[in-house]
Amino acid sequence: MTQAITRYALAIAASIALVAWLLTLALTGSGAAAAIGISAVVAAVVQIGAFALTRSMIAGNMIAAWGAGSLVRFITLVIYGLLAVKVFGMPALPALLSLFVFFFLSMLLEPLFLRR
Secondary structure, X not given: OHHHHHHHHHHHHHHHHHHHHHHHHHOOOOOHHHHHHHHHHHHHHHHHHHHHHHHHHOOOOHHHHHHHHHXXXXXXXXXXXXXXXXXXXXXXXXXXXXXXXXXXXXXXXXXXXXOO
């Protein structure tokens, strides 16, 4: 199980880094690069945790496991939106769009690593 999580973490880190770089080219402005960088770190941590949760629950019910991982991501996006934009004053578009893109990309890659 830890080997699958390690492979997933490496794939996610590489893909998030590439997409973060592309987003910094597309989204410019005051604080955009910092917001994208923070979103990348948050996404990587949450994705790896959600993958570990999904992987541990998959034997019981695959749909429930994937749903639990999706719920974790959705709650993170809402809380991040409140904290990043309202509390820390990050620019909303780069912060939220980048986190959403990172989560979406990671969810597309997840099934490749869930096989036993």
